[in-house]
Amino acid sequence: MMINGKIWLSSPTMHSEEMKFIQEAFETNWVAPLGPNVNEFEKEMAAYIGIGHAAALVSGTSALHLAVKLAGVKPGDTVFCSDLTFSATVNPVSYEGGVQVFIDSERETWNMDPHALKKAFEKYPACKCVIVANLYGTPAKLDEIVAICDAHGAVLIEDAAESLSATYKGRQTGSFGKYNVLSFNGNKIITTSGGGMLLSDDKEDIKKARFWATQSREPFPWYEHEEIGYNYRMSNIVAGIGRGQLLHLDEHRALKKKIYETYKAAFTDIDAINMNPYLPCSEPNFWLSCILLDNHLKLTPMDIINALANRNIEARPIWKPMHRQPVFAARDFICMEGDTGNEIFERGLCLPSDIKNTDEDMELVISIIRGMVA
Numbered sequence: 001m002m003i004n005g006k007i008w009l010s011s012p013t014m015h016s017e018e019m020k021f022i023q024e025a026f027e028t029n030w031v032a033p034l035g036p037n038v039n040e041f042e043k044e045m046a047a048y049i050g051i052g053h054a055a056a057l058v059s060g061t062s063a064l065h066l067a068v069k070l071a072g073v074k075p076g077d078t079v080f081c082s083d084l085t086f087s088a089t090v091n092p093v094s095y096e097g098g099v100q101v102f103i104d105s106e107r108e109t110w111n112m113d114p115h116a117l118k119k120a121f122e123k124y125p126a127c128k129c130v131i132v133a134n135l136y137g138t139p140a141k142l143d144e145i146v147a148i149c150d151a152h153g154a155v156l157i158e159d160a161a162e163s164l165s166a167t168y169k170g171r172q173t174g175s176f177g178k179y180n181v182l183s184f185n186g187n188k189i190i191t192t193s194g195g196g197m198l199l200s201d202d203k204e205d206i207k208k209a210r211f212w213a214t215q216s217r218e219p220f221p222w223y224e225h226e227e228i229g230y231n232y233r234m235s236n237i238v239a240g241i242g243r244g245q246l247l248h249l250d251e252h253r254a255l256k257k258k259i260y261e262t263y264k265a266a267f268t269d270i271d272a273i274n275m276n277p278y279l280p281c282s283e284p285n286f287w288l289s290c291i292l293l294d295n296h297l298k299l300t301p302m303d304i305i306n307a308l309a310n311r312n313i314e315a316r317p318i319w320k321p322m323h324r325q326p327v328f329a330a331r332d333f334i335c336m337e338g339d340t341g342n343e344i345f346e347r348g349l350c351l352p353s354d355i356k357n358t359d360e361d362m363e364l365v366i367s368i369i370r371g372m373v374a
């Protein structure tokens, strides 16, 4: 549906329950601090994922920061990170003085290549922390990655910010790491306008995260501090939006899948266009539908993005790999043969995947792209 005259990549989709939970918060004056919506949102999300404990926070980035702290990353420590991802996956390593080493992607899910991860441990055997992201809602090769981390005694942090409700061998993403991160930013599959969550089976660690997130206040009548704290807790109003959205998460995923299947069917006769792939043992949440253009096509992703933009349709390049970002120019990058992530960046793009888009919107997007490739 055109909203404000535009077909969107992925915009918030609200229902009626969000306001009900916010209304309750106003009526009981749980506007602040924290309050029942925060406690319930944590419990409901932990139950949905199938994990023991959760801390609701102001953003996915703050959840990643606390995960990196809990993993014990100290200044100078090496942390292996997904390379083809949003910068928020890897920035928190720098907050703690750690040093990212970027691991290339494989072609079957576009996520961290387990072979490259193994190679990285040969070069940096002392590494004790790995951060893997599930790109665009597609689960990584999680069994292989967990096994490699276990073999090296490394803590795994799973960045499931884009993959909430996706499953791998029947198990929810956001449960494979010792620490797991969700985001409820505006364009994610469900949103609280802004927010995030840290999840773990370790009760004490989640308690510690809540402590750091509320300014590290020691249990004294006055403000007593033994550690540096942060103001990272989610508000009770924001958590109310989250509780309402969670009721519609499975419905959102079904609509995202329909968008993916529609694009896939529309491009199936064009060999030069391929959808973002996933493993048969996984069920993505199809957060963003992406295509990869064959090398022999003269057409570039930016040609398509610009053509769509001319019709007020939002599409986007693939995340630019972290090892090619100026800010990380000094960091190491481990790949097998070739730079797979960069090839995907140079030949791929994200298509409009907003669940409010109509059949007519989809037809328009598809006809513009088909017209350019044919």
Ligand SMILES: *Cc1c(COP(=O)(O)O)cnc(C)c1O
Residues within 6 Å of the ligand: 058, 059, 060, 061, 062, 085, 086, 088, 089, 133, 159, 161, 162, 182, 183, 184, 185, 194, 195, 196
């Ligand atoms: C959105 C996103 C984040 C950050 O979440 P915020 O809530 O925006 O801080 C982290 N990692 C990935 C992969 C994301 O897509």
